[in-house]
Amino acid sequence: MSKQSASVMTEGRKLKRPRAFSKGRQVEQPAFTEMQALLGDAPLDTDFLIENLHKIQDAYQHISSAHVVALARIMKMSQAEIYEVATFYHHFDVVKEGETPPPPLTVRVCESLTCEMKGAHGLIDLLETGLADGVRVQKVPCVGRCDKAPVAIVGMNPIDHADSSSVAAAVAENNIVPIAPECVDYVAYQAAGGYATYQQCIKR
Ligand code: FES
Structure with missing residues (x-):
């Protein structure tokens, strides 16, 4: 194989090259620290996603993209899952990058x-x-x-x-x-x- 490809060949089978970074947007340390402080020892099971989103909304009056990413990391959920739930309920104000918070x-x-x-x-x-x-x-x-x-x-x-x-x-x-x-x-x-x-x- 003359060119380096995104995959490697092992005994005739393609193996995926491991990702250098996790899927989706990268966690921003300030937002991650804020979420850790805010959630404290709150339960992190998926069942508690709504409660944890309420905590963020109540503390910041909105939920930023950086908070979505940090919460996804802390709760070990995908960013898409968090985003879908947060944008489903009118009570949560999800603010994307470049948008003005309410x-x-x-x-x-x-x-x-x-x-x-x-x-x-x-x-x-x-x-x-x-x-x-x-x-x-x-x-x-x-x-x-x-x-x-x-x-x-x-x-x-x-x-x-x-x-x-x-x-x-x-x-x-x-x-x-x-x-x-x-x-x-x-x-x-x-x-x-x-x-x-x-x-x-x-x-x-
Ligand atoms: S219609 Fe139910 S509270 Fe307004």
Whole structure:
């Protein structure tokens, strides 16, 4: 064989020359370090991809290409898998090289059927012209709170029966984190007789 080829011949069979680099874009060390610090000892099984993408989105308000590559390396998944999942959900803002990241705060307004019937598009028009610079208004599909339509989500904080005033107030007061409803924990529930009937049933 006069020319060096990309493959080598061994006992008449072609063997692939090992790759000098892993497939896809190369990991950038700063992004890799950031992801290691952000994920800490978080689970890295494939099942936890969405959770880990949420961590990145919440920390940086977007997911850069460099973060996708670093996450792929850390979770031992392909870059394509991470990219496909991240771009499937409207909640994740995947920003490719050369693109401008979104502003720090996003207001998502559901425009699916129930919210639309309850005035979502009028609300979107008001918010697009009425909110301060640096706040993005994004139309999104159903966010699962149809009984409280129309719904807007300021950062991560859902505003039920939203109108321009309630959304503007949440933005102005930086109320971007949801308030967890009061609930009874498992231990207290059991102490108050919770699951007693269930326990009786399985003892029979
Ligand atoms: S249609 Fe808006 S929350 Fe479901």
